[in-house]
Amino acid sequence: MNTLPIGNQLRRLRFDHDEMTQDALAKACGITRQTIIALEAGRYAPSLELAFRLARVFGKRVDEVFFWREEANASD
């Protein structure tokens, strides 16, 4: 059901970070838990600012959290 070309590793990163809850991640970024759900489901593409905020929570670069789906498909 994913329709957006931007994918992300949020779900995996949350689990790698002591199984961080969606609620905790949402609070850390100042957004709603429902937005985290939409992001993880690939149904919402964040703004650049939110992408940076999310990446900062995990101590990663933006391109380590978000990826372009065509690129990911090509490298597979």
Next chain:
Amino acid sequence: MRIALVMLLSAAVGVLLAAPWIDWPLHEGYVGVILMIGAALLLRRYWQRGAETRGDEPGEPEREVWHGLASTSLIGAQVTTALLLAGPGLSLHSPAAHRLGITAWTLVAGAVISWYILHRSEVQRDERDRAIAANADKAAHTVLAVLIVILAVSLGFNPQQRLQAMSHVFLGHVLLLTLIAASLVRHVLQLHGYRRDAADHAG
């Protein structure tokens, strides 16, 4: 489907509140307020349970939109029915106009109280909520503009005798109904936006 159901149920209550053939034990405005408060309390409990068990509860901004849809449908239907029953010659100082005004404003008070019941202190609106609201706003403004143009044209081309039969109170309420219609479009599109990107499961 759920959006249409909430709209229709709320509108049905609005029509029943304005229906002159129903003899309510209380003033119909108070009946509406009691129903709104009851629905808000039930919904708050339902969403709270959803948050604890399924994790699929709507966020604060979406809750506000659901509340807006239900209360606007109810008040809109009540005003429309009362206006249709009173006819275009509705006079400001008539029992029908007084009843319409008192009921509508009591229902507005009920909407404020029920909003307060559903409202949580940690209101959080993020960029996704703003994007959904902005898309819905665009369509609502278009609908409002179209309705006003239709109204202006139909008033302009109406024969003199028919225009004279329409009171200021009636025309004022028709203008208010265009605002209510635009607001309903906004709420429906916002909820559609939330439905569209809601995930099938939460983690």
